[in-house]
Amino acid sequence: MILAVRALAWREFLRFFRQPHRVVGSLAQPLLMWVLLGSGFGASFRAPGLEGVSYAEYFYPGVLLMLALFSGIFATITIIEDRNQGLLQEVLVAPVPRLAIVLGKVIGATGVTLAQCLVLVAASPFLGLWPGWGGAALLLLGLVIATLGFTALGVVIAWNMESTAGFHAVMSVFLLPMWMLSGALFPLDQAPAWLWWTMILNPATHALAIIRIPLAAHAGSWVQTPYLWAMTAAVVWALLCLLVAALQVNRVPKGR
Amino acid sequence: MVVVQGVTHRYPGRRKVPPRTAVASLDLHVPEGGFVVLTGPNGGGKSTLFRILSGLQRPSEGRVRVAGVDLFQEPAQARRAMGVVFQKPALDPHLTVRENWIVHGELYGMGRRLIRERLDESLSWSDLGGRLDDRVGTLSGGLARQAELVKAMLHHPRLLLMDEPTTGLDPGSREAFLTTLVSLRRDRGVTLFMTSHLFSEAEAASAVAILHQGRLLALETPDRLRSALGETMLVIHTDDRPGLAASLREEGAGVTVTERGGAFLVSGVPEPAVLMEKLWARHGKSIRDLAIKRPSLEDCFIHLTRSSTFEESDPENPS
Numbered sequence: 124m125i126l127a128v129r130a131l132a133w134r135e136f137l138r139f140f141r142q143p144h145r146v147v148g149s150l151a152q153p154l155l156m157w158v159l160l161g162s163g164f165g166a167s168f169r170a171p172g173l174e175g176v177s178y179a180e181y182f183y184p185g186v187l188l189m190l191a192l193f194s195g196i197f198a199t200i201t202i203i204e205d206r207n208q209g210l211l212q213e214v215l216v217a218p219v220p221r222l223a224i225v226l227g228k229v230i231g232a233t234g235v236t237l238a239q240c241l242v243l244v245a246a247s248p249f250l251g252l253w254p255g256w257g258g259a260a261l262l263l264l265g266l267v268i269a270t271l272g273f274t275a276l277g278v279v280i281a282w283n284m285e286s287t288a289g290f291h292a293v294m295s296v297f298l299l300p301m302w303m304l305s306g307a308l309f310p311l312d313q314a315p316a317w318l319w320w321t322m323i324l325n326p327a328t329h330a331l332a333i334i335r336i337p338l339a340a341h342a343g344s345w346v347q348t349p350y351l352w353a354m355t356a357a358v359v360w361a362l363l364c365l366l367v368a369a370l371q372v373n374r375v376p377k378g379r
Numbered sequence: 380m381v382v383v384q385g386v387t388h389r390y391p392g393r394r395k396v397p398p399r400t401a402v403a404s405l406d407l408h409v410p411e412g413g414f415v416v417l418t419g420p421n422g423g424g425k426s427t428l429f430r431i432l433s434g435l436q437r438p439s440e441g442r443v444r445v446a447g448v449d450l451f452q453e454p455a456q457a458r459r460a461m462g463v464v465f466q467k468p469a470l471d472p473h474l475t476v477r478e479n480w481i482v483h484g485e486l487y488g489m490g491r492r493l494i495r496e497r498l499d500e501s502l503s504w505s506d507l508g509g510r511l512d513d514r515v516g517t518l519s520g521g522l523a524r525q526a527e528l529v530k531a532m533l534h535h536p537r538l539l540l541m542d543e544p545t546t547g548l549d550p551g552s553r554e555a556f557l558t559t560l561v562s563l564r565r566d567r568g569v570t571l572f573m574t575s576h577l578f579s580e581a582e583a584a585s586a587v588a589i590l591h592q593g594r595l596l597a598l599e600t601p602d603r604l605r606s607a608l609g610e611t612m613l614v615i616h617t618d619d620r621p622g623l624a625a626s627l628r629e630e631g632a633g634v635t636v637t638e639r640g641g642a643f644l645v646s647g648v649p650e651p652a653v654l655m656e657k658l659w660a661r662h663g664k665s666i667r668d669l670a671i672k673r674p675s676l677e678d679c680f681i682h683l684t685r686s687s688t689f690e691e692s693d694p695e696n697p698s
Contacts, residue, residue: 130485134471134478140471141514209469216433217486218458354594375451378388379438 127219131227132234139198149194150239157186160308167177183252184335185307190240191270191334192302192327196294198232199277203287221373225278225365232274233267240266247338253337261337268354269330272361276326278368304330329356380538380570381409381432386441388427388593401427402438403593409586411537413632414564414644415598416569416581419590420684425574427441428590429542432572446537464529464541468523472516476507476526479515480533487534494533501529521552528559532569539563541573545580549598557583578676587676591684601676608635608674608682612646613655619650619665630654637685646674648683 127323139145146279161179204212214224244262254262284290305320305327314322322328332353386405392398402424409415418423430436431443434450434457434663446460470479477498479542484512485580505525515523524544530626531539539560545553548604561583563569581587587604597604617623623643627636628650648654651671659669674682 126485126488126490130482134474134482137478138471138473185417209465210471212435212465212467213469213483214486215435216380216458216461217483218488219486220455220457261547352607358382374436377437378401379391379601 124220124225127217127223128227128230131214131224132144132231135198135201135228135231136234138201143353146239149190150242152193153186153189153243156189156364163288179250181310182307183247183250184338185247185302185305185330187240187243187266187334188305188307188327188331189302190243190268191236191266192298192329193294194236194329195232195270195273196277196280196298198235199228199274199281200287200290202228202278202281202289203284222369227291227370228278229271229365229368231269232277236265236270237263237266240270252295252338258337262334265330265333265337265354265357268357268361269334272330272357274366275361275364275368278370279364279371282368282371301325301327304328306335307331326357326360329360333357342367380411380446380662381407381572382442382444383407383428383432384442384444386428386431386438386443388424388436388438393538401593402431402590405441405593405595407588407595407598409538409570409572412564412568412570413585414560414583415573415586416584417572417574417588417590418576418578418581418680419596422575423591423684424593424622425590426542429448429540429574433461433540434458459534460536461538461540462534462536464527464531464539464544466542466544468515468527468548470523470526473514473683475512475514476518477511479526480530483530484533497533501532503540504562505529506555519552520547521555524548524552524556525559528556530617532563535618536565536569538570538572538638541571543574545575545577553577553580560659578680581676589680589683596683597679603677604676605674608646608679609648610673611648611651611671612644612674613648613651613658614668614670614672615643615645615658616641616669617643617662617665618667618669619662622665623658623662626658635682637682644678644682648680675691 150215157179161177161182164182168181202211205214244259244266253259280291280293284293304320304322304325307327312319329352333350336353337349383405386402387400388402390399390401404654405424405428417425417428427436431438432445432450434454437451445457448456450457470476471482480498481491481494484497489497498511505528507526508524509528510518510522515526518526528544531541545556548556557580560571560573564571571583575581578590582601584601587601588598588600599607615623620643624636627634627643627645630645633647633649634645635647637646645654655669655671657665
């Protein structure tokens, strides 16, 4: 089981770093967003209780979330490619527990995503956002849990998809709003009530919280969601996605 | 090695698409050390049967036993006994040959040292010696297939399942691939089960299974399959098809006539030379060529699948 998970995760890692355009693409998108939106909204950003926080600073955890969400979910698109080649079948006919197939994919994709997040985190001291070692450790934990959850969600989505084109549709109607309504772009508490509920039910909100809180530990005043609550919600939701993914992979199609 | 008992597979229908039976109460036995080639027209159920045998699909009814265990009750044990080569490439093009093999070996629970030993061993029967650290994407079609075969053999399976493994190979590479298969069977007693639509590939088989409309039309050795069509058959090209067809009908029972590619194929003729002379005397002017030959596996295949099609679609006109 462990051997199989390791082998699949290792393959995921190798194939990602052997395709330089994937590395560049998934790192450049959040960075561009951060630079463009950060400087664009900078002047008009005046949230109550957030005086003294620049928009670029407010938006930084949102960029990390974007990286975790998009890179994590995109890493699972490879399931669709694997199916179109014989790679997925080859794994399915191997004598490995189906959970190992999910875990191999999810852990590999999480590793790939974390490697990219670390590039951004390593840049934080130069941006004046270094949270200290304790904060950095919590931040890393938050990123790991968020990415595990998102990649498991990616497996759930990709498993039943026939083409990558369908994946892009899901991305624009589901993932992008999920990211925007997480509080990454604007604070939650000013939204109308219905939107507030959507944001609370949105897993990305909690993922953002466990990324943002460690970063802002020194300026805790604008933290709304208690950290432990967010952490519990994120963990429960990640486990749920893993469970659904494992159940899905476990199903052998049967004739009627 | 493989026992298929009463397997039926129906695909569930969707809106406006009625359910479809792909395989109907099929029984099939592949003996240990045998080499069975599964063939049949497109849409005949080959792929469905292959997916069932490789454990990717559960049949609606029936049982499949592989290496003595039920494939769907004890999948892990059955899977360990088999190696599978798919029609589509199952090697990651971004990884090197060696890396692909390592991933495969670890999926089958092999440690790195054992994998290394097996790799050295496989290099003795494949041509991949100098290419181990090249990415699979840079290999030629023939070498990539070989790498696929080595991979499937890495955990020493007792049964090798292959789905049209030679698709896209040039004749030379195909020949080499088949030679390797034959020697794997001879030297290690590996049981081979392969789907193919190329009859030249079935010549080396211990049995040919013909699947048509979900049913097994034949499971015979290539020789016995051929002898069903008699020792010889006539191949006639003519400009006057109705005239020739009328004369052939007079020959009566036992003589089978099929039309293929503009030619009449006549089998089951007791005295072919006599019939040849008779036809030449009567239709000599319109006949373009008239030849006598031994039936090939392809002839048997067409004979079997055509006649069964006619039986089902047009009982008035058995051809």
